[in-house]
Amino acid sequence: MTFKIGKTYFGFNLVDEYEIKEIQSIARIFEHEKSGAQLLHLENNDDNKVFSIGFRTPPSDSTGVPHIIEHSVLSGSKKYKTKEPFMDMLKGSLQTFINAMTFADKTIYPIASRNEKDFFNLMDVYLDAVFYPSIYEKPEIFMQEGWHHELFENEDDIEYKGVVYNEMKGAYSSPEAILEENISKSLYPDTCYRYSSGGNPDVIPELSYEAFLAFHKKFYHPSNSYIYLYGNGDIQKQLKFIDENYLSKFDKIEVDSHIHPQKPFTSRNEIVDYYPISSDENEENRTYLSLNFVLGEKTDSETYLMSNILSQLLIESQAAPLKKALIDAGIGEDIFPIITDGVQLGFGIVAKNTSLDKKEEFEKIVFDTLNKLVKEGIDKKLIQACINIIEYNLREAENFATKGLIYNIQSLDSWLYDSSPTTHLQYDETINKIRATIDNGYFENFIEEKIINNLHSSIVIIEPKKGLGEEKIEKTKEKLADYKKSLTEKDIEKLIAQNEKLKTIQLSDDTEETKATIPKLSISDVEPKALIIPQEIIKDENYTILYHDIFTSKIAYVDFYFDISMIDEELIPYTNVLAWILGKMDTESMTYSELSNEIYVNTGGINFNVNAYGKNKNSEVFHPKFIISGKAIGNNIAKLLELTNTLITESKLEDKKRVKELLQQLKSRIEMIIFDMGHSVASVRVGSYFSPIMRYMDKINGLDFYWFLSDILENFDENCEEIMSNLDEVYKKIFNINNLIVSFTGDKEDFAIVKDNLKVVTKELNKEEIKNKEFNFSEEKLNEGILSAGNVQYVSKGYNFKKLGYNYNGSMIVLATILNGDYLHNRIRARGGAYGAGISFDSAGHVITYSYRDPNLKETIEAYDNMADYIKNLSLDDSDLTTFIIGTISRLDPALTPHMKGQIATVRYISNISQGEVQKTRDEVLNTKLEDIRALSPILEDTMKQDYLCVLGNEHKIRENKEVFNNIVKLKK
Structure with a gap:
C-alpha cells in the first residue's frame, strides 16, 4: 500500500516517510492526533516482528520507582486479570522476545514474535498493562514487586522483602555498579541522572505506595509514549488495533517529562565512595579510579558514534595507546571504558585494582598520553580499525538475534530527546564523514576539545571497605527494630494480616475465570516441523568442512573447531588462557598493536573460545574444542585466513610481563560478571561434582578456572618459567589438523573463496596423531x-x-x-x-x-x-x-x-x-x-x-x- 504524508490512518497522522538503506527498511513517523502518542514504523522483510511501547520516566529520587513500576504493571490489568499476565504469556506464547527494561530516563516494554496472532496477543497484553494496570486496586503488587515489611509472628524480626529490592541488592554487590552510579552523580549533579532509576537498596524502602501510583499516573500516558513497530507485519491492521482498543480512549495532555541537560562545569568534580569486601579479603590495590568527561549531546550523530569509536581507540583495542600507557606504568590491573546513559554522552576511563596514592599519576598519564597523541598524531591504521569495529557492530545489530529491538533502543537514543527517531539508524553518511577525516586531524581535535580542555569532567574514586556490608546489615536491622518498636499491637496485627494476605495471593492459583482472560494459541498455530539448517558435509583426508548456505548480508563466517582431547589434565585451564591472550601478543612479523590493527582493518574480528560438547545422550563422553571464529567481507576473506594462520603459527608467547598483564585483565573481567552470572557459576559448579563434562567446563570457564587464575597470578613472578612453558606446550599441541572441523556460514561465492584459500591455514597445522588423554573424574559431593x-x-x-x-x-x-x-x-x-x-x-x-x-x-x-x-x-x-x-x-x-x-x-x-x-x-x-x-x-x-x-x-x-x-x-x- 502507498502511504501519503499528511494523511491520517486510523487516527495516526503520517508525519514523514523515507527509506533507511542501512537497515533495509522504510521508516514511517506517525503522530496519534487524539492522544498525542508518537509512533515509528520500520517496514522490512523480517518476519520476526517487534512491538514496543516506551515512556520517558526521569526519576526524582533513588527509590527505584521507574523500575518497580516496570515490574508491577505486568502483574495484572483491567482486561488481563491473572496475577501475572507477563508470566502467562512467557509460558504460553511463541514469542521470540518478551521483557521490559528500565534505563536511566526511560522504560520500554518490547515483544517480538514471528506468529501474527501471537504478536497481536502480546501487543494487547502489554498495552493493557501499561495503561490499565491493577496496581491501583491491588497494593499487594507493590508489596511483592517493590518492597514491604515482612512479618508473620509477633516475636519475629521484621525484614524487608521485594523482588526489585533484592534484585538491586544483587546489583549493588558489584563495585562496578556503585562506580557507574557515582560517575553519573559526578557528571550530572543537577539532573535526573544523579539518581538510580533502578533503585538503591538503601533508599528503596522510602518509596510509598502513594508516590508509586503518582509516578505511574504522571508518566504512563500516551502523550508521553514512544510506540515502535518493526518487521513485515500488516501496518494498517496494527495501527487500527492500537487506535481502536487503546489510544482513542485518551486525549492529548501536557506531560512534564522534559529532561534537562547538565550545565557545563567550571572545574572538575570529585566524588569518593566505598564498596564492601569480605572481612578476610585484602584491601590493597582494590581501588577504582575513573576520569570522566561529558562529550556532548546524544542526539548528535557524530558524537554518538565517536563515543564508541573513542572507547576502542583509547582503551578497548589491543593497540589502544592510553590503555597501554596506564598498564605499562602499573596504574591498575585493568583499564576499561564506561559510557553513561542519558541525554548527554559521558565517557569514563576506569583503572581497576589500583590504589588511592596513584590518583595523581593516573591523571598525569591520561593527559600526557592524550597530549602526545594530539601533538604527534594518532596511528591512521588504528583509527581505521576502530571505525571498522563500530561499523560491523552497527551492520550486525550488535549480533543480537532480534535486531528490531536493537533498532528500537537506537531510535530512542535520539527520539527520546525530541530529535528524529532515525538519526542513529542512518549511520552511513556519518561513518563515511568520520572516515574521510582520518588524515585531517579530526580525531586529534576531538580529543583535545572533548577531553583535554574539557572542564565538564570528574574524577570518581571507589575504595574497598571491610565491614561495610555488615555495617549496612546492622543499620538495616536497627532501623527495622526501631520501626517495630514504634508499632502498636494493632499495627503489628495489621502488618501480619497484610503479609498473610500477600502470601495467600502469591501461593494461590488463578481462578478459571481469570485464566480465561489470557489470550491463547492452539497447537494448530505451531509449526510441527523443526527448523532444518542447511549443512553440507565435505570430508578431507584429516579434517571436515561443514558448509551452511545461509543469507548473511555478504558477511562470511569461518569457524575452526580444533580437537583438544590430547591436552594433559593439569594443562586444561591453559587452553582458555591461550584463548584470551591469542591476538594480544606479538607475532614474528608484527607487534600486538600492529596485529590488532591488521585484523580490524581487514576483518570483522578473530575471536577465540574453548568449549566442550557432550556426546548425544551420553553423559560420560564429551568433545573438548578450541574454537577460532572469524568474519570478513568479500576479498578480505583470504586475508582473514592468512591472519588466522599467523595467529596459530607465529604468535610469540615469550613476553612474561605482557602475559601477566593479560591474565590480570582476564581475572578482572571474570570478577566483573560473577555477580551478574552467579546462577550460572553455581550451576556449573554443582554440575562439576557429578558430571565429567561439567567438571571440564568448570576447569575452563567456571569457578575452578577463576581460582586457577588467582593462584598463578599470586605467584606469577616466582613460577613464570613453568607458566610460560605450560602455555607454550598447549599452543604447540592444539593446532592439529586431525579431527579439525571447519564451519562456514555464508553464500556460495564466499564459500568458494574459503575453499580456494583454506590451505593457507591447513598446510601449517600439526599433523601428529592425536592421542586422547584420559580425563580423571570421580564423583564428589563437595556441597x-x-x-x-x-x-x-x-x-x-x-x-x-x-x-x-x-x-x-x-x-x-x-x-x-x-x-x-x-x-x-x-x-x-x-x-x-x-x-x-x-x-x-x-x-x-x-x-x-x-x-x-x-x-x-x-x-x-x-x-x-x-x-x-x-x-x-x-x-x-x-x-x-x-x-x-x-x-x-x-x-x-x-x-x-x-x-x-x-x-x-x-x-x-x-x-x-x-x-x-x-x-x-x-x-x-x-x-x-x-x-x-x-x-x-x-x-x-x-x-x-x-x-x-x-x-x-x-x-x-x-x-x-x-x-x-x-x-x-x-x-x-
Whole structure:
C-alpha cells in the first residue's frame, strides 16, 4: 500500500516517510492526533516482528520507582486479570522476545514474535498493562514487586522483602555498579541522572505506595509514549488495533517529562565512595579510579558514534595507546571504558585494582598520553580499525538475534530527546564523514576539545571497605527494630494480616475465570516441523568442512573447531588462557598493536573460545574444542585466513610481563560478571561434582578456572618459567589438523573463496596423531558454600538422572516450562523475593536448578526438594497444558542470527545429533500429556534426594546455615 504524508490512518497522522538503506527498511513517523502518542514504523522483510511501547520516566529520587513500576504493571490489568499476565504469556506464547527494561530516563516494554496472532496477543497484553494496570486496586503488587515489611509472628524480626529490592541488592554487590552510579552523580549533579532509576537498596524502602501510583499516573500516558513497530507485519491492521482498543480512549495532555541537560562545569568534580569486601579479603590495590568527561549531546550523530569509536581507540583495542600507557606504568590491573546513559554522552576511563596514592599519576598519564597523541598524531591504521569495529557492530545489530529491538533502543537514543527517531539508524553518511577525516586531524581535535580542555569532567574514586556490608546489615536491622518498636499491637496485627494476605495471593492459583482472560494459541498455530539448517558435509583426508548456505548480508563466517582431547589434565585451564591472550601478543612479523590493527582493518574480528560438547545422550563422553571464529567481507576473506594462520603459527608467547598483564585483565573481567552470572557459576559448579563434562567446563570457564587464575597470578613472578612453558606446550599441541572441523556460514561465492584459500591455514597445522588423554573424574559431593561480599544468594541443586536409571524425553522440557513458569516462580520469586529461579534438563541426563539474586537459602533448597510432590499432584486441563507446550516450543525456536544457525548445526554434528532426533524431541514436546508430566515426578524426587548443592552468596548467610554444607570456601582466595 502507498502511504501519503499528511494523511491520517486510523487516527495516526503520517508525519514523514523515507527509506533507511542501512537497515533495509522504510521508516514511517506517525503522530496519534487524539492522544498525542508518537509512533515509528520500520517496514522490512523480517518476519520476526517487534512491538514496543516506551515512556520517558526521569526519576526524582533513588527509590527505584521507574523500575518497580516496570515490574508491577505486568502483574495484572483491567482486561488481563491473572496475577501475572507477563508470566502467562512467557509460558504460553511463541514469542521470540518478551521483557521490559528500565534505563536511566526511560522504560520500554518490547515483544517480538514471528506468529501474527501471537504478536497481536502480546501487543494487547502489554498495552493493557501499561495503561490499565491493577496496581491501583491491588497494593499487594507493590508489596511483592517493590518492597514491604515482612512479618508473620509477633516475636519475629521484621525484614524487608521485594523482588526489585533484592534484585538491586544483587546489583549493588558489584563495585562496578556503585562506580557507574557515582560517575553519573559526578557528571550530572543537577539532573535526573544523579539518581538510580533502578533503585538503591538503601533508599528503596522510602518509596510509598502513594508516590508509586503518582509516578505511574504522571508518566504512563500516551502523550508521553514512544510506540515502535518493526518487521513485515500488516501496518494498517496494527495501527487500527492500537487506535481502536487503546489510544482513542485518551486525549492529548501536557506531560512534564522534559529532561534537562547538565550545565557545563567550571572545574572538575570529585566524588569518593566505598564498596564492601569480605572481612578476610585484602584491601590493597582494590581501588577504582575513573576520569570522566561529558562529550556532548546524544542526539548528535557524530558524537554518538565517536563515543564508541573513542572507547576502542583509547582503551578497548589491543593497540589502544592510553590503555597501554596506564598498564605499562602499573596504574591498575585493568583499564576499561564506561559510557553513561542519558541525554548527554559521558565517557569514563576506569583503572581497576589500583590504589588511592596513584590518583595523581593516573591523571598525569591520561593527559600526557592524550597530549602526545594530539601533538604527534594518532596511528591512521588504528583509527581505521576502530571505525571498522563500530561499523560491523552497527551492520550486525550488535549480533543480537532480534535486531528490531536493537533498532528500537537506537531510535530512542535520539527520539527520546525530541530529535528524529532515525538519526542513529542512518549511520552511513556519518561513518563515511568520520572516515574521510582520518588524515585531517579530526580525531586529534576531538580529543583535545572533548577531553583535554574539557572542564565538564570528574574524577570518581571507589575504595574497598571491610565491614561495610555488615555495617549496612546492622543499620538495616536497627532501623527495622526501631520501626517495630514504634508499632502498636494493632499495627503489628495489621502488618501480619497484610503479609498473610500477600502470601495467600502469591501461593494461590488463578481462578478459571481469570485464566480465561489470557489470550491463547492452539497447537494448530505451531509449526510441527523443526527448523532444518542447511549443512553440507565435505570430508578431507584429516579434517571436515561443514558448509551452511545461509543469507548473511555478504558477511562470511569461518569457524575452526580444533580437537583438544590430547591436552594433559593439569594443562586444561591453559587452553582458555591461550584463548584470551591469542591476538594480544606479538607475532614474528608484527607487534600486538600492529596485529590488532591488521585484523580490524581487514576483518570483522578473530575471536577465540574453548568449549566442550557432550556426546548425544551420553553423559560420560564429551568433545573438548578450541574454537577460532572469524568474519570478513568479500576479498578480505583470504586475508582473514592468512591472519588466522599467523595467529596459530607465529604468535610469540615469550613476553612474561605482557602475559601477566593479560591474565590480570582476564581475572578482572571474570570478577566483573560473577555477580551478574552467579546462577550460572553455581550451576556449573554443582554440575562439576557429578558430571565429567561439567567438571571440564568448570576447569575452563567456571569457578575452578577463576581460582586457577588467582593462584598463578599470586605467584606469577616466582613460577613464570613453568607458566610460560605450560602455555607454550598447549599452543604447540592444539593446532592439529586431525579431527579439525571447519564451519562456514555464508553464500556460495564466499564459500568458494574459503575453499580456494583454506590451505593457507591447513598446510601449517600439526599433523601428529592425536592421542586422547584420559580425563580423571570421580564423583564428589563437595556441597560448597562460597563466601562473597554480595548481599544475595545463587542457590543450585542438581544431579544426573541417567545415573539413576532414567531416560531422557522431550516432555522434560515441558516439565521445565511448568516448573519455571509456575512452581519455582511462585515460591522462589513471587513468595521468596528472588529476582528469578529455574530448572533445566538435557539429553545427557543433567537436571540442574538455580536461583538468581535470592535473599533466601534454606527456603529455596526446600522449594527444590518439594518439586516432586507438586508435580505428582499436578492438575492441568488440556488448555493449560497446551499453553505450556506452546511456551516450550518458543524455547525450541528462538530468534537466531545467520551465524548462530551455522554454529547450532556444527554443534549438532559434533554431538552426533541428527535432524531426526531434533524432530523426535519436538514431537515428544507437542504430544506431551498430563500423565507424562506426572510420571516425571520420581526423577525430581530422586535427583533432589542425592542432595548435591552449591550456593554462592553472602558470607554471613552461608555461615548462619553452615550445617547445609560440606565445605565453606572463599570466593576470593
